[in-house]
Amino acid sequence: MGRSPCCDENGLKKGPWTAEEDQKLTDYIEKHGHGSWRALPKLAGLNRCGKSCRLRWTNYLRPDIKRGKFTPEEEQTILQLHSVLGNKWSAIAKHLPGRTDNEIKNFWNTHLKKKLIQMGFDPMTHRPRTDFFAALPQLIALANLRQLVEQRPWDDQSASQLQADAVQAAKLEYLQCLLQSAAAIATSPSSSSINTIPTDLEQIGLLSPSRMSSLSSLSSPRIMEGVNGHDLVTGQVPGIQIPSSSFFEHEQAIINCTNQNSDYSANSGEGEKLLLLSEDSLPPLADFPTSNFGDACSTSSCEAVGNSTQLPIWSDSFYDEFMSEFA
DNA sequence: AAGAATCCCAACCGCAAGTTG
DNA sequence: GCAACTTGCGGTTGGGATTCT
Secondary structure, eight states, rough: OOOOOOGGGGGGSSSSSOOOHHHHHHHHHHHHHHTTTTHHHHHHHSSSSSHHHHHHHHIIIOTTOOSSOOOOOHHHHHHHHHHHHHHHHHHHTTTTOOHHHOHHHHHHIIIIIIHHHTTTTTTTTTEEEEEEEGGGHHHHHHHHHHHHHHHOOOHHHHHHHHHHHHHHHHHHHHHHHHHHHHHHHHTTTTTOGGGGGHHHHHHHSSSSSHHHHHHHHHHHHEEEEEEETSSSOHHHHOOOOOOOOHHHHHHHHHHHHHHHHSGGEEEOOOOOOOSSOOOGGSSOOOOOOOOOOGGGGSHHHHHHHHHHOOOOOOHHHHOOOHHTOOO
């Protein structure tokens, strides 16, 4: 390992545990309890430091440890709790019987974090990332989400409408970014860069005369306040139908759907609800609709959804149109 | 088939909080 | 009140396993 080992100076063993060591530790703790971890290794006949013994016991040998993959319910719980507690792995682990903080931390770092990032969410805030291109997948998936929720047959007309919605939503997201920048600039008395904003807006076609009327209807007092440097909030834009949603709500919808169509239900007990916090008690994770996982889909839950629901594939021409709007 | 790249997780480290004398 | 010790926590790492080229 990269760091100097804490036990080497005492000639204590470190690294992977052998079956024999595991047996010694388990036997001792089952007979005497762990007592003082510092004293335990000598008493148990182990050439390890107490810290190493404690870690081995709590993360691996404890009889109530649950092994195997995380269930969708557990995944859900972790996401929800993490949005509230942050990286408080031990606190999160208390709500997941049989799971250790180390296991949850690893699962977060190797799966959930990547998943959120790929979906355009900030894994720390659980909110959509504000940089425009990072948010593209979720904007595109907005339409898919609507389709999923409404369970409508997919036809060309609705596809076109949703594509148009997604383009419009993307523009608005970009506009909000610009306005946020403007708000930040406006609060800085030394800056004159705000003059560049109208140019940007014109470039994306949102300040042309024909669009100004729609912009004014879209621009709620909240946004305009933001321009004036007060209380600019990232959120929904009135005037366009963007369903209020969150990562959690979307995940829940997917899991509910999945449970009806797959063998996931076998993993959850009858009426079992691992979530210990009510949804109402939690702050919103995001105010912006989320993706359908799409390419970011890396878990079996996503695969199940993909198998059960035929979602539209965005045509190349859609992307061309979309990108040309900002060229 | 073999080497490279990537994933995954057990285990380590240092720090901070809690406990004890 | 304080220093020494213990425990718990979160971040990080090494290396085996798996996947890709």
